[in-house]
Amino acid sequence: MTLAQILALAIFVIMFVMIVLDKIERQYVTLGCGLLTLVLVFGAAMRSMSAIIETLNLRSIFTVGFWYAGAAGEESSSGINWATIIFIAGMMIMVEGMAKAGFFRWLCMRLAKLVHYKPIPLFVAFMIMSSILAMFIDSITVILFLAAVTVELAKLLKFDPIPMILSEIFCANLGGSATMCGDPPNIIIGTSLGYSFSDFLTNTGAMAGISLVIVIIYFFLVYRKELLQEEAEAVDPSTVPDPKDAITNKTEFAVSCVIFGCAVVMLVTHAQTGLTVAFIGGVIAIVTLAAFHKYALELLKKVDYKTLLFFVGLFVVVGGLEQTGILELIAGFIGKVSGGNLKLMIAIIIWISAIASAFVDNIPFAATMIPVIKSLAATQGVDLSTLAWALSMGTDIGGSATPIGASANVVGTSVAAKNGYMIGWGKYCKSAAPATIIVVGVSMLFIFARYC
Secondary structure, eight states, X not given: OOHHHHHHHHHHHHHHHHHHHTSSOHHHHHHHHHHHIIIIIIIIISOOHHHHHHHHOGGGGGSHHHHBOTTSOOOOOSSOOHHHHHHHHHHHHHXXXXXXXXXXXXXXXXXXXXXXXXXXXHHHHHHHHHHHHHTTSOHXXXXXXXXXXXXXXXXXXXXXXXXXXXXXXXHHHXXXXXXXXXXXXXXXXXXXXXXXXXXXXXXXXXXXXXXXXXXXXXXXXXXXXXXXXXXXXXXXXXXXXOGGGGOSOHHHHHHHHHHHHHHHHHHHHHHHHOBOHHHHHHHHHHHHHHHTXXXXXXXXXXXXXXXXXXXXXXXXXXXXXXHTTHHHHHHHHHXXXXXXXXXXXXXXXXXXXXXXXXXXXXXXXXXXXHHHHHHHHHHHTOOHHHHHHHHHHHHHHHTTSXXXXXXXXXXXHHHHHHXXXXXXXXXXXXXXXXXXXXXXXXXXXXXXXXXX
């Protein structure tokens, strides 16, 4: 190995370890390691200004193809993926506007009223809603509101919210795997490899749909005793607040619904219109800020800049592995171990992705593996999209297995804890880990049957 390769690998390992230890905020970790990559790897070891320029990837923002893909082209996967960052920022602003108008609280309360506040229908309905919302909105936001409303309903209706919160968390991660904009790894995979919303929906979406039915049955059987006991207890609906009370401003509520609808339409049709996710994210942000101009500054302040900075540093570090050829070596190793066997290659990618994502952040893992599967596809002569769907399902679902595997898990358990409902590792993993194994297994068999 060359000095540049050793340095790039060492910086990457240090970054991963520090993220796992969680002693320093993760955006500082990735930005610091990104700076070390630029100075030590590209500057001192490689002495390559072109590697720095290619990794920072600023020129791509000023090209027409970045905003309008038309009929050709895929986003550059080298260096900082600005399309991912702009899209996530835009969706964050839209979601904050919807929350300000009371959209999420109204939706939860309305759904609870429709099922007459019965624990079992409520249990199933919230799982389905969690999955559907997470297809279009970041799973962290979905769980933040769902968990809070679940706790409130639990206090009013006198039931244990823990089974519902755990099932909501799992279904949010599962729903996020169904679309390109549902989970950060999918956004990175889609923008890097040039896949559209409909590509994800017809591939990972099909797997998520089948898995959702299985998961609903699974969680019902796991918590059947508690649910049946709660179902037997009568509830007075008059004690529950009216859903209309959640709407703070009817005009703003209607506007937020229209903006959300437009975002969904643009995402679903972006392969046909040629509008890139960067363009969609930028337009949605501008329209939301214009519509909620009174709160524009407040919405901008609520954007999770820490996550966006985390992405910037992460892409630079992964760019170091790519520029030095480390990722090609990893791809060659997987190809050698699998012996060119596609099924074995898929099994390795999906299970390693799932296991790794259960304990470490799935975003850096997905970003690291994209150049690896590209190299595998090129050298082994296999279909890149097949490997991409395996990587997507592995990283998205694997994070559901443990309380720290995905950000939505941390948020959901934290909301429960703040309200006096503690969810430890044992209680969490007892139901979530088997569900994760089931879904990853189903996804692998689906990929075998459909693509091999």
